[in-house]
Amino acid sequence: MDKLEAKHNTNDVVLKMQNVRKSFNTGLPNEVEILHGIDLILKRGEFCAVVGPSGSGKSTLLNIVGLLDRPTEGSLSICGEETTRMDDHALTRVRGHNIGFVFQFHNLLSAFSALENVMMPLLGEAEFPNKEMTERAAMLLDSVGLTPWRDQPAYQLSGGQQQRVALARALAMNPALLLADEPTGNLDTKSADAVFELLRKVSREQGMTVLFVTHDPSLAARCDKTIKVVDGKVVDDKEVDDKVVS
Amino acid sequence: MSEKALEASELKTLPSWQPFEWIVALRFLGEGRTQTAFIISGVALGVAVIVFMSALMAGLQSNITKSVLSGQAHIQLQPAKETVRPLRSSNSTLAVGAVVEGAIIQTPLQRIDSIDQWQSIMVQISEIPDVLVVSPAAKGSALVVRGNTSQAISINGVKPDLYFQIIDMTDKMVSGTMDLTGSDILIGIELASDLGVSLGDKIRVTMATGADNTLTITGIFDFGNKTANSQTTYVALRTAQSLLGMVGSVSVLDVNVKDIYAAETIAQRIEASTGVQADSWIKNNAQLFTSLGAQQSSNTVIRLFVALSVALGIASVLVVSVVQKSREIGILRAMGITRGQILRTFLLQGGLLGLCGSIIGTARWAVGFVRFYYWFCDGRGWIIDLDANANR
Numbered sequence A: 001m002d003k004l005e006a007k008h009n010t011n012d013v014v015l016k017m018q019n020v021r022k023s024f025n026t027g028l029p030n031e032v033e034i035l036h037g038i039d040l041i042l043k044r045g046e047f048c049a050v051v052g053p054s055g056s057g058k059s060t061l062l063n064i065v066g067l068l069d070r071p072t073e074g075s076l077s078i079c080g081e082e083t084t085r086m087d088d089h090a091l092t093r094v095r096g097h098n099i100g101f102v103f104q105f106h107n108l109l110s111a112f113s114a115l116e117n118v119m120m121p122l123l124g125e126a127e128f129p130n131k132e133m134t135e136r137a138a139m140l141l142d143s144v145g146l147t148p149w150r151d152q153p154a155y156q157l158s159g160g161q162q163q164r165v166a167l168a169r170a171l172a173m174n175p176a177l178l179l180a181d182e183p184t185g186n187l188d189t190k191s192a193d194a195v196f197e198l199l200r201k202v203s204r205e206q207g208m209t210v211l212f213v214t215h216d217p218s219l220a221a222r223c224d225k226t227i228k229v230v231d232g233k234v235v236d237d238k239e240v241d242d243k244v245v246s
Numbered sequence B: 001m002s003e004k005a006l007e008a009s010e011l012k013t014l015p016s017w018q019p020f021e022w023i024v025a026l027r028f029l030g031e032g033r034t035q036t037a038f039i040i041s042g043v044a045l046g047v048a049v050i051v052f053m054s055a056l057m058a059g060l061q062s063n064i065t066k067s068v069l070s071g072q073a074h075i076q077l078q079p080a081k082e083t084v085r086p087l088r089s090s091n092s093t094l095a096v097g098a099v100v101e102g103a104i105i106q107t108p109l110q111r112i113d114s115i116d117q118w119q120s121i122m123v124q125i126s127e128i129p130d131v132l133v134v135s136p137a138a139k140g141s142a143l144v145v146r147g148n149t150s151q152a153i154s155i156n157g158v159k160p161d162l163y164f165q166i167i168d169m170t171d172k173m174v175s176g177t178m179d180l181t182g183s184d185i186l187i188g189i190e191l192a193s194d195l196g197v198s199l200g201d202k203i204r205v206t207m208a209t210g211a212d213n214t215l216t217i218t219g220i221f222d223f224g225n226k227t228a229n230s231q232t233t234y235v236a237l238r239t240a241q242s243l244l245g246m247v248g249s250v251s252v253l254d255v256n257v258k259d260i261y262a263a264e265t266i267a268q269r270i271e272a273s274t275g276v277q278a279d280s281w282i283k284n285n286a287q288l289f290t291s292l293g294a295q296q297s298s299n300t301v302i303r304l305f306v307a308l309s310v311a312l313g314i315a316s317v318l319v320v321s322v323v324q325k326s327r328e329i330g331i332l333r334a335m336g337i338t339r340g341q342i343l344r345t346f347l348l349q350g351g352l353l354g355l356c357g358s359i360i361g362t363a364r365w366a367v368g369f370v371r372f373y374y375w376f377c378d379g380r381g382w383i384i385d386l387d388a389n390a391n392r
């Protein structure tokens, strides 16, 4: 754990976005700018909700933060590393080591069991399976309460269970930043609450920064900070919990 | 966390010798079971066709080679034939060297020529490392008379201990023995039935020169060829020499070599060093080889196209599966899997499809095809010589 703590301590600023713009179909007649200059700074351990109407650009924002997509303009650094000039291989490395994802749908590989899904990022990194990664995956699955379903094929799990497996997998590499794009969007209130609490707990225990997209105002209200995105701009930047913010 | 979850004995682990790409490729292939099965069958079928075509060609070649070589030596040394030359003018009214008009051009009657210094040439050839055996023979034609029937035959005077190393007669003998001494003669079954003779009977052989001899049939053979069975006869070398009026000399030296496909090169070497005309079986059957070559190239073209369509089949399945798996690719990319790893995963799937298809195709379908072929040809299965293929 010392090594992991060190990773989180090297820089208190986990995410720094400056004037990020994103256009689709650049150079074509149907060019359209979706994000119009976003500035965002997230520090270690911050739990930030992203709200806003659908189509406002929340997913686009998360994909850029998660290095799945590149900004058209502006700068983006993750854990102090400027990413805008990196090549694909370097981006993949930063993504693998620092960022965990949980999406709304289709988070799991249906050809693998719950345990194997959680192992996958570790396996991709180490190339060959080993006992330690199997044990770590089992431990993570246990922490989301899914030990009895460990060997179930992913597609046989319920929606809530799948999201919990996805969360366990997102935590496998112990990322500094966790991106959750409506992870509770298609869950019933009870399961949504359970997944949210789990996220909250992990964030608090491990000092993990979380960017959490939700449509549920009651969940947003329980976060440290909420940003509201409308038409590709941050219109409201409200700090709910004073003690986390400088 | 509970202790139970950490118990390694209870944990199902992935095989530790399989790399990431291998594990994912196998799972993806397993997931699209029907598709995988179809493409493997397709590849197997294509490979089976290729294997079958190759086997057919190889079998055909080896059978033809075998049947050609069962009746002739790899290399035959003969004195050069006399050739025809037009009469050239030496008259001053015509340009020197001009052909004299009206002169009759005719092939000279071929005398039975003998090879000069054949004993020393034989020793010389025997010393070439690739040469297995050299056998001298005196050959000529004769007439066999019995009662009021007479028939033209060709007399082959040979040294049985050498000659029957060149042409293996053991499985061709219908009755009698292959030892040739004194006035023994071996004849074919066709001739035997034409003349109405059998083992131990005597026949009278007459030459154009008037020389004749009465010989005893000590063996009857079957070459599986009507002309050969009615015309070819074997006598001892001395007997033939005296009949043909060429005592002490031979008309042919038969040579067998280790590598039958090197026969032409060796023949050229022999010709260069001895000055005697040496013809290899390859040269003698040039036409056969040309048609075999044509067969071979059309066969190769077919195989090439089948291989191409198999490759295209695999490629198209890969392209389709990349599209089908775009969601999975997205998930893998999001968890930090590199482009290279994903590319390798899909290439590995292609490789595995090709490999499995080839193995199944070679094993299962090739056997099936051969069986079908034997059944279809109903006893004409000689075209495929499985032994010959196995030995290749």
Ligand SMILES: Nc1ncnc2c1ncn2[C@@H]1O[C@H](COP(=O)(O)OP(=O)(O)O)[C@@H](O)[C@H]1O
Pocket: A024, A025, A034, A053, A054, A055, A056, A057, A058, A059, A060, A061
């Ligand atoms: N690849 C793309 N090409 C063109 N337009 C896109 C693309 N991705 C998203 N968009 C557009 O960007 C806008 C924002 O989408 P998105 O970020 O998914 O919104 P949200 O997640 O807030 O609902 C939408 O109008 C969508 O149509």
Ligand SMILES: [Mg+2]
Pocket: A058, A059, A060, A181
């Ligand atoms: Mg969205």
